[in-house]
Amino acid sequence: MSESGDTAGRVLLICPRFFDYQLRIAGVLHRLGYETVVLDDRPSSHSLYKAALRLAPGLTARLTHRITMRHLAEVEGQHFDHVLVVKGEAITRRAIGALRQWFPQARFSLYLWDAVRNNRNSKDAAPLYDAAATFDPADAARYGWGYRPLFADASVRDDNEEKIYDWSFIGTLHSDRMAVLARLKRSLGDRPFFLFGFYSSSMLAAFGKLKNMIYGHGSFGTVSTKALAATAVRQIVSQSRSIVDIEHPQQVGLTTRTIETLMAGRKLITTNTTVRQSALYDGTRICVIDRFKPEVPADFFDLPFTPLSEAARYGYSDLCWARRVLGLPDTKISEI
Numbered sequence: 001m002s003e004s005g006d007t008a009g010r011v012l013l014i015c016p017r018f019f020d021y022q023l024r025i026a027g028v029l030h031r032l033g034y035e036t037v038v039l040d041d042r043p044s045s046h047s048l049y050k051a052a053l054r055l056a057p058g059l060t061a062r063l064t065h066r067i068t069m070r071h072l073a074e075v076e077g078q079h080f081d082h083v084l085v086v087k088g089e090a091i092t093r094r095a096i097g098a099l100r101q102w103f104p105q106a107r108f109s110l111y112l113w114d115a116v117r118n119n120r121n122s123k124d125a126a127p128l129y130d131a132a133a134t135f136d137p138a139d140a141a142r143y144g145w146g147y148r149p150l151f152a153d154a155s156v157r158d159d160n161e162e163k164i165y166d167w168s169f170i171g172t173l174h175s176d177r178m179a180v181l182a183r184l185k186r187s188l189g190d191r192p193f194f195l196f197g198f199y200s201s202s203m204l205a206a207f208g209k210l211k212n213m214i215y216g217h218g219s220f221g222t223v224s225t226k227a228l229a230a231t232a233v234r235q236i237v238s239q240s241r242s243i244v245d246i247e248h249p250q251q252v253g254l255t256t257r258t259i260e261t262l263m264a265g266r267k268l269i270t271t272n273t274t275v276r277q278s279a280l281y282d283g284t285r286i287c288v289i290d291r292f293k294p295e296v297p298a299d300f301f302d303l304p305f306t307p308l309s310e311a312a313r314y315g316y317s318d319l320c321w322a323r324r325v326l327g328l329p330d331t332k333i334s335e336i
């Protein structure tokens with residue numbers, strides 16, 4: 001039921017279990033009045049399976065479909081008004097067809113929080129949905145999909161806690177992130193910082209350490225296969241003047257970190273030039289750096305933070321995201 005006590009209907013949310021994003025999406029759907037059933041779109045969360053799914057989807061297709069249909073059988077015979085598939089990397093075309101037969105009255109929506117080149121299944125599957133949207137503006141233009149950035153909780157604002165760090169980074173060490181952070185660390189010299197890098201498995205951590213030794217990135221900070229607790233993350237963000245964001249080199253969509261940082265009243269240091277074309281951009285709150293030669297002007301840390309407009313806060317909010325992705329009426333003024 002919604003905050004007003006009304007029931008809007010039922011949503012089947014098929015979404016990867018990635019940190020707690022599936023729970024956050026289910027939570028905002030609940031606020032909109034929807035009863036939500038959450039299923040994982042991947043039959044396994046093991047790193048070897050995820051690698052095989054990404055690199056050789058043909059080899060995993062049969063196993064993926066069989067296990068996916070076993071999971072989906074849990075909801076056969078139920079009623080849903082919306083079927084929302086997020087990312088959809090593992091769910092097969094045959095599985096979508098089965099869902100269409102089971103829930104012929106439902107609106108089927110696909111949302112991509114990864115670039116097509118990192119999710120080969122999405123381009124072929126998109127025509128099977130009533131609507132498709134992506135966080136990547138380049139993919140939206142290329143394939144004729146809706147552009148809908150990621151989101152954050154708009155109720156979060158600056159808590160005015162004393163700042164200890166000039167800059168901090170907490171995140172997964174994929175692609176070239178460690179190299180970029182090492183360059184940034186050298187560029188910023190003795191400015192106080194906090195670095196926490198996460199690997200999803202011991203195998204990836206060992207490979208990352210080997211790369212670090214080969215390329216001589218030097219001391220990094222804390223590296224772990226255990227994610228930092230949410231309370232610890234919030235504390236570090238509260239104590240930081242700016243947060244570092246490094247997008248994957250093969251995508252241009254704005255990360256959740258970008259939006260959460262600015263919603264919280266923190267400055268952003270990012271390699272993503274796309275942010276310059278968004279309603280989020282202002283030189284007092286965002287510094288765009290070159291990933292190969294990162295430089296931050298000395299006065300950036302001391303300039304007053306210009307707050308986001310209320311239209312931008314709503315445009316990048318979880319409520320706006322959910323309404324637009326589900327195709328619901330929305331008369332509130334928003335900017336992205």
